[in-house]
Amino acid sequence: MLPRRIYQFLIIFLLGIAVLFAVKYLFGLSDYVIPSPADLRDTLAAVYKHYGADVASTLSVAIIGQVVSIFLALMVGILGRQTTWFGSFIKVAAYNVQAYPIVAIAPIIFILFGDGFFSRLLIAAMICYFPILLSVLGIMSEPVKEIEHFYRVTGRMRWQLEVKIRAFENLNKLTTVISGSATLAMAGTIVAEFIAANAGIGYSIRIALYQSDLSKILVALFLIGITLAVYQGLLEAAGRMIGKGVTVTR
Amino acid sequence: MKKIWTGFLFVILLTAAQFLPAGLLAAEGGKEQLTYRLKWLFNVSVMGDLYAGEMGFFEGANLDVTVKEGGPERDAIRELELGYADFGVASADQVIRALSKGSPVVVLAQLFQVNPLQWIYRPDRVEITQVKDLKAKTVGVTFGGNDETIMRTLLASQGLSEGDVRIYSVRYDYTPFYRRKADLWPVYVNSQGPIISWKLKRAGERVAFFDPSAHGVKFVANSVVTSVRMVREHPDTVKRFMQALLQGWEAAFKPENSKAALEVLSKYDRDTPRPILEKQLAMTRKLVKPADSVDIGTFDREAWQQTERIMLEQQQIKAPVGVDKVLIQF
DSSP, X not given: OHHHHHHHHHHHHHHHHHHHHHHHHHXXXXXXXXXXXXXXXXXXXXXXXXXXXXXXXXXXHHHHHHHHHHHHHHHHHHHHTSOSHHHHHHHHHHHHHHHSOHHHHHHHHHHHHTTSHHHHHHHHHHHHHHHHHHHHHHHHHSOOHHHHHHHHHTTOOOHHHHHHHHHHHTHHHHHHHHHHHHHHHHHHHHHHXXXXXXXXXXXXXXXXXXXXXXXXXXXXXXHHHHHHHHHHHHHHHHXXXXXXXXXXXX | OHHHHHHHXXXXXXXXXXXXXXXXXXXXXXXXXXXXXXXXXXXXXXXXXXXXXXXXXXXXTTEEEEEEOOOTTOOHHHHHHHTSOSEEEEEHXXXXXXXXXXXXXXXXXXXXXXXXXXXXXXTTTOOOSSGGXXXXXXXXXOTTSHHHHHHHHHHHXXXXXXXXXXXXXOOSSOHHHHTTXXXXXXXXXXXXXXXXXXXXXXTTOOOEEEOGGGGTOOOOOEEEEEEHHHHHHOHHHHHHHHHHHHHHHHHHTSGXXXXXXXXXXXXXXXXXXHHHHHHHHHHHHHHHOSSTTSOTBOOOHHHHHHHHXXXXXXXXXXXXXXXXXXXXOO
């Protein structure tokens, strides 16, 4: 699965680059508009170490951000699954926070937490958590009647048990959402870095944009893509292992 | 069925028309239609461009010019090559970078004689009369931006290294400066300067500006650009456009036209209070027309050569581009 994810990404990326080169040579555009293959190769050789370290920094924040957002989404999802006033209040609060554009909230975050690690993490988590929350809410609000009925009529149902039943019955959905949210966590971290941080690949992309250097941006996109493909592949593998473990336990 | 095909063909033609290169469409009344891509959003830095459009200077030259806002993601030189724009505004470093990568761009006028990019500071807190006063100060710098290049050049000119100052990475808001985390902060003195000064004045603070050009670093700012092809194939259009544009700039900064200029500016820049706009206009006048004898649009060739030299020294370009050759005064 992991090698497949990597070569699928390579196919997509190379197709994209091929389209760019086709446009470049078809319309006779200069290297300023679209870099030449030699320019791209030289840039890759010049910046891959520096950008590789930046991507690793971004990924580390993205992973922590993803864990935070999964935890947050589970908490909000569990609280919001109830049809009580509090459950509805939690949902409204969660939805409203998501409705605000991050660039508008960012200055408040920077005033409160500065422009270091925590701000990057918070913005990444904010961008990542909402899709997870929607899935968790969907899963947690849907009763597994055939199992839950037994515990209810015997009076042994507790909220912890309810959450466990619904989570295990929808484990595949949950792992798919979690591995998919890796993309959002990465995107969220890059947005945070682009807006304000002084580290990470988003920050390097911002500098490249200031310098109108498309070669650097393409190299950054390549490194982000390949890293994400590997990370998602690993998450999927972990999800499959957990799924098998649960099946064996049953 | 025939109607469906006719409709389908109409949609295709309509779509294709959107992709026609700018300038090829003839507007109503036989006016030539042109697209002019600015470097930044509508504010006082594009005063003359807006004035030329609003007060009929383009129309008088039989041109129908669409003046489009710029922004961080816009690059006029790229748009010229791609045919999305006929004229544009770009900074000198953009022009030199584009030339170094083979872009067929030419410069038609230098709008700012003095670069508006300067550093704001609190004179009650730090005293900056010479470059050496920057030593041990916390200086805001946008990594990758023009201000980084200018600051590095300033420091190098006085034998200072980066270790002699504390560099503070600049982002898009001024909070670190307001919170005194940085002593100097880069601003566009004509547009952002009056706003920040006003805010700090209300808080009882005084501000001053550190101007790199006063210390020998002349890094050229906004200039009007077009493609080599445009100059070669439509020299008359270029001439008419430039005449109308520069007449617009000159008129906008004549003291007797201040009221009209402010009317135009407030129409496009609605969020800035009128007293601030007045200050912005006065400050911009000093940057584009530092003396009555200086015509707006005049090239400071020495400054262009210095800009190229700085970029070469800082390895932003691999080899000299001979920027002097693409400065064409119409």
